[in-house]
Amino acid sequence: MGEFAAQFLKEVELLAHRIIELNxxxxxxxxxxxxxxxxxxxxxxxxxxxxxxxxxxxxxxLRIIGGFEKPSTGDVLFDGTSILHTPPHKRPxxxxxxxxxxxxxxxxxxxxxxxxxxxxxxxxxxxxxxxDMLRLxxxxxxxxxxxxxxSGGQQQRVAIARALANEPQVLLLDEPLGALDLQLRKEMxxxxxxxxxxxxxxxxxxxxxxxxALTMSDTIAVxxxxxxxxxxxxxxxxxxxxxxxVAKFIGExxxxxxxxxxxxxxxxxxxxxxxxxxGFAPNEGVDIVIRPEDVEIVPPDKGKIRxxxxxxxxxxxxxxxxxxxxxxxxxxxxxxxxxxxxxxxxTIEPYLIHVMKRDVAEATS
Amino acid sequence: xKKLFAYPYxxxxxxxxxxxxxxxxxxxxTATDALGNTYFTLANFRRFFxxxxxxxxxxxxxxxFVVVALRSLRLALQSTLICFVxxxxxxxxxxxxxxxxxxxxLFMLLAPMWMNFxxxxxxxxxxxxxxxxxxxxxxxxxxxxFDILYTDAAVLLGMVYNFLPFMILPIYTSLKxxxxxxVEAAQDxxxxxxxxxxRVVFPLSIPGVVSGITMVFMPAAATFIxxxxxxxxxxxxxxxxxxxxxxxIGDWHFGSAVAVIMMMxxxxxxxxxxxxxxxxxxxxxxTVI
Numbered sequence: 001m002g003e004f005a006a007q008f009l010k011e012v013e014l015l016a017h018r019i020i021e022l023n024x025x026x027x028x029x030x031x032x033x034x035x036x037x038x039x040x041x042x043x044x045x046x047x048x049x050x051x052x053x054x055x056x057x058x059x060x061x062l063r064i065i066g067g068f069e070k071p072s073t074g075d076v077l078f079d080g081t082s083i084l085h086t087p088p089h090k091r092p093x094x095x096x097x098x099x100x101x102x103x104x105x106x107x108x109x110x111x112x113x114x115x116x117x118x119x120x121x122x123x124x125x126x127x128x129x130x131x132d133m134l135r136l137x138x139x140x141x142x143x144x145x146x147x148x149x150x151s152g153g154q155q156q157r158v159a160i161a162r163a164l165a166n167e168p169q170v171l172l173l174d175e176p177l178g179a180l181d182l183q184l185r186k187e188m189x190x191x192x193x194x195x196x197x198x199x200x201x202x203x204x205x206x207x208x209x210x211x212x213a214l215t216m217s218d219t220i221a222v223x224x225x226x227x228x229x230x231x232x233x234x235x236x237x238x239x240x241x242x243x244x245x246v247a248k249f250i251g252e253x254x255x256x257x258x259x260x261x262x263x264x265x266x267x268x269x270x271x272x273x274x275x276x277x278x279g280f281a282p283n284e285g286v287d288i289v290i291r292p293e294d295v296e297i298v299p300p301d302k303g304k305i306r307x308x309x310x311x312x313x314x315x316x317x318x319x320x321x322x323x324x325x326x327x328x329x330x331x332x333x334x335x336x337x338x339x340x341x342x343x344x345x346x347t348i349e350p351y352l353i354h355v356m357k358r359d360v361a362e363a364t365s
Numbered sequence: 366x367k368k369l370f371a372y373p374y375x376x377x378x379x380x381x382x383x384x385x386x387x388x389x390x391x392x393x394x395t396a397t398d399a400l401g402n403t404y405f406t407l408a409n410f411r412r413f414f415x416x417x418x419x420x421x422x423x424x425x426x427x428x429x430f431v432v433v434a435l436r437s438l439r440l441a442l443q444s445t446l447i448c449f450v451x452x453x454x455x456x457x458x459x460x461x462x463x464x465x466x467x468x469x470x471l472f473m474l475l476a477p478m479w480m481n482f483x484x485x486x487x488x489x490x491x492x493x494x495x496x497x498x499x500x501x502x503x504x505x506x507x508x509x510x511f512d513i514l515y516t517d518a519a520v521l522l523g524m525v526y527n528f529l530p531f532m533i534l535p536i537y538t539s540l541k542x543x544x545x546x547x548v549e550a551a552q553d554x555x556x557x558x559x560x561x562x563x564r565v566v567f568p569l570s571i572p573g574v575v576s577g578i579t580m581v582f583m584p585a586a587a588t589f590i591x592x593x594x595x596x597x598x599x600x601x602x603x604x605x606x607x608x609x610x611x612x613x614i615g616d617w618h619f620g621s622a623v624a625v626i627m628m629m630x631x632x633x634x635x636x637x638x639x640x641x642x643x644x645x646x647x648x649x650x651x652t653v654i
Contacts, residue, residue, distance in 0.1 A: 068549055088552040089560075095553045101546035105568045114564070115554035166554060 017044040018080075019170060019202050020065060025074035027060050027226075034060050035071070036226040042170070042204060043219075047196050049205045051213040052223035053249070058206045059098075061223070062172050065204060067091050078170075093170040094163035098178065100155045102147035108134075108158050109143035115166040133161035136195065153184045160195075170202040177212065189215050210250045214238065222246050243356050247289035254295070254330055258288040258355065266355055270326050271304040273348060277355040287356040292320070292333040294352035303345015305330075309338050392621035409622030430606065430623070437603040438630065440517065441586035444524035445532075448581045449574070451525070452532035456573075457566075459533075460540045471537075474530050486523055486594050493519055493595070515597035523591040531580035539573025540566070575642045583631055603627050 020042040027035035035057045042048050050058035063069040064076060067088035076084050083091055094115070102111050109130045116126045134140050137157035147155055156176060163171055173192075177185045193216045196203045207213055213220050214234045221231045222245075230242040241247035244255050258268035263278035268288045280286060300306050307325030314320075319337040323330040323344060330346065338344050396406045413430045459470045477485060492498045493514040500510050513519045543566065551561045589604030596602075601609075603623060610620030 066553060068552075087557075088549070089555050089557055095550070097546050097550055097553075099546065101544065101550040103547060103550070103565060103569075105565075114551070114556075118555045118560055118564075162554070 016046075018042070019044045019078065020204070021077040022061070022064070023075045023077065025061070025064060025071045025076070027057070027064070027069065028072045033226050035064075037073070038226070038228050040221060040228060040231070042202060044169075044202055045200050047193065047203045047205065047216060047218045049207060049213040049217040049220045050223055051207060051210060051220050051249070053208055055225075056223040057226040058208075058223050059174055062095075062174055062204060062206050065170075066093065066095050066172050092168060093172060094166050094168040095172040095174065096156075096159050096163050096176045098174045098176070100147075100159040100176075102155055102158055102162070104146070104148055106147075107143065108139070108145050108147060108150075111147060111158055112162045112165050114162060119166075129165050133165050136164070137161045152179050153188070156180065156188065160192075164195075164199070164201075168201065170204060171196075173203060173205045175206055175208070177207070177209075185212070192216060214250070222249060224249075241289060241354065241356070244287040244289060247354065247356075252292050252331055252333075254288075254290045254292065254328075256288040256290070256328060258286045260284045260286050260355065264350075266353065269305045269328060273304065273353055274350040275353045275355055276351050277353075280355070280357075285358055287358055289354040289356060290348055290352065292331040293318070294348060295330060295332045295334075296347045296349075297321075297323075297332065297334055297336070297338055298345045298347055300343045300345045303347050305346040307344060307346060309340050309342050309344060312337050312340050389621045389624050392617050393625045394622075396618050409619050410626070412619060413622060413626060433601045433606055434603055434626070434630070436601075437586050437627075440521060440524065440602065441582050444521055444528065444585045445578055445582045447521070447525050448529050448532040449578065452529055452577065453536055453574070456533045456536035456540055459537050474533060478530060482527065483590060485527065486591055489519075489523055489526065490514070490594055493522075514595065515600065517596075519595040520592050520600065520602075523595040524585045524588065527588075527591065528581040528585055531584070532577040535576040535580060536570055536573040539570045543569050572642055575638050578638060579635065582634060586630065587627060 018041045022038060022040040025035055025038050025040075026033070038057075038061070040061070050061055052058045060069060064071050067083070067086060070084075075082050078092065103114065106114065112130045112133050113126045116129055121129070130143065131140075134142060137160055139154060139157050139161070142150070142154070142158075147158055150158065156179075159176070176192075177188050180188060189212060192203070192205075205213075205216065214237075217234055219231060220234055220237050222229045222237060224245055230237055230246050232240075237246065238250055241250060241253075247253045248255060256268045258266050260266050260277070260280040260283065261272060262282055263280075264275055266273055266275045266277070266286065266288065297303075305325045307323040307330065309321055310324050310329070311322040312319055314337075315333075318333045318335050321332045321334065321338065323332055323346065325346065332346075393409055394405060394407065395403050396408060397403050413434075414428060416428045455470070455474075490497075494500070495510070495512065495514070497514075500512075503509070503511055513522075547565055547569070548561055551565045556564060586602075587604045589602065589608045592600045592602045592605055593608075604627075607620050607623050607627070610616045610623060614620075
């Protein structure tokens with residue numbers, strides 16, 4: 001049944017307009033490789049997030065798109081033409097910087113008008129645009145304030161307004177919410193997403209926060225050590241992580257060593273399980289990833305694995321339990337708690353067992 | 366408890382700064398008559414602005430002290446301007462990576478300051494003299510003599526040479542403190558090299574420029590060694606006038622009055638300067654090392 005859908009999606013992808021393309025981009029500082037031959041394309045109106053731990057190359061990728069770094073190899077295309085040698089001030093995109101980088105010698109209006117003044121826009125046009133932008137980011141009446149007198153969240157909004165005032169086709173955002181507190185961050189996530197939809201602009205967003213990425217993105221590119229490990233919709237990345245690193249980085253997981261006995265049969269945690277994976281060599285060593293919410297707690301005699309509950313923590317929506325089974329500590333989320341110290345059995349549905357090749361370093365793009 | 370540590374400095378200030386200042390003010394508004402009685406008077410100030418000076422051997426028919434004051438002011442302004450024009454590019458270049466990492470330029474800038482101020486100025490004497498280094502060289506090449514010693518130009522040269530580091534360092538500090546992300550932000554918003562400089566880098570360095578100007582203008586207006594050595598014994602600036610009144614003539618009252626007038630000039634110029642320093646409060650403010 002999925003064949004038609006897959007074909008359809010492929011067609012749509014071909015139709016979608018690629019606004020930015022990175023071809024074979026590498027970045028080396030001396031002997032250190034920051035980016036390792038990555039390929040990436042970004043569709044028009046897409047909200048794409050580069051997600052990864054610090055030092056994975058996500059910010060470097062963004063800076064290459066912005067023109068602040070020159071890659072060691074590869075080409076950057078904008079709308080089909082190379083912008084590799086175009087300096088940042090001539091690129092049709094704008095950036096929201098990590099710590100906002102607002103001009104302290106200008107007031108809020110002056111900051112927002114900065115790009116328009118360089119373009120020699122008329123006074124009336126500038127005034128109108130500044131007012132529009134302030135309305136967009138909910139900062140009406142702040143024209144004459146110094147950016148230094150604003151809170152982090154307000155500075156953030158000014159930085160966004162300043163970048164959007166230039167009507168860029170692509171907006172680059174470098175961990176823009178990193179300095180905000182949790183409550184504000186969640187608000188801004190929703191606001192940014194709404195803004196992106198309303199304005200119909202392509203957003204390229206960099207973050208190390210997996211929840212942020214899942215909340216906002218149309219597409220997530222998971223990066224580690226200069227490679228793009230997986231690109232896909234948030235749902236796909238969460239449900240079908242390609243390897244143990246992605247699984248570990250996105251959400252919580254139980255990651256175990258397993259042995260693929262035969263097609264559709266895998267052994268781990270001291271028991272054999274039916275699964276939906278095939279195509280591995282007989283008795284091949286694999287990584288098994290199981291989400292904490294996918295493990296079911298049953299009476300000891302009905303489970304494939306037996307263990308003892310060592311810890312129960314109430315998390316609001318669910319309980320987080322640790323179950324010790326032959327030395328492996330299972331992390332389990334469930335709305336029903338088993339008391340600590342009790343013996344329990346664990347079962348897992350075949351389609352919730354994710355079997356992955358051992359080779360974590362394998363890069364896919 | 367912490368306050369205790371401030372006391373030595375407060376005592377120091379009281380003895381060596383506040384007390385002498387008060388004394389100078391006291392002397393400037395008093396005079397001593399033939400019997401040794403001291404009385405209040407503004408005659409010292411009147412004398413400064415009056416056309417005739419009985420101290421001098423020949424009678425003068427111009428307001429000689431005002432002329433000296435204006436000459437001081439002019440030279441101080443000129444040397445400040447030259448220091449700014451020469452110093453800003455140097456400070457700007459010093460902040461660039463390839464220089465700031467090796468700090469060769471900074472070293473070259475600071476090295477002469479390890480030498481005594483008097484010695485450094487004397488060195489110029491031997492360079493500029495009629496039979497000095499420059500003229501020797503010119504003579505060998507068969508070129509005409511170069512005679513600038515004991516002129517305005519020589520004094521100006523001495524001032525610029527001695528005070529240039531005081532212009533460069535605060536500007537350098539304020540440029541160095543600027544967030545490089547601001548330059549990127551300006552580029553990102555469409556500013557080319559010149560635009561980035563005029564709209565971001567320079568405005569943010571104004572506090573450094575203001576302290577640089579202050580640091581050059583004040584000593585240039587008050588110096589007496591430089592005009593003495595490079596301008597000749599007859600070359601008078603305000604500083605030389607104060608020195609002469611105190612050390613040669615012994616008229617502490619008039620000397621104090623000149624000193625007070627000089628301070629007033631400084632205060633006025635500081636006030637004028639502070640108008641330019643409003644915008645970038647606490648941003649890139651240059652500190653002097």
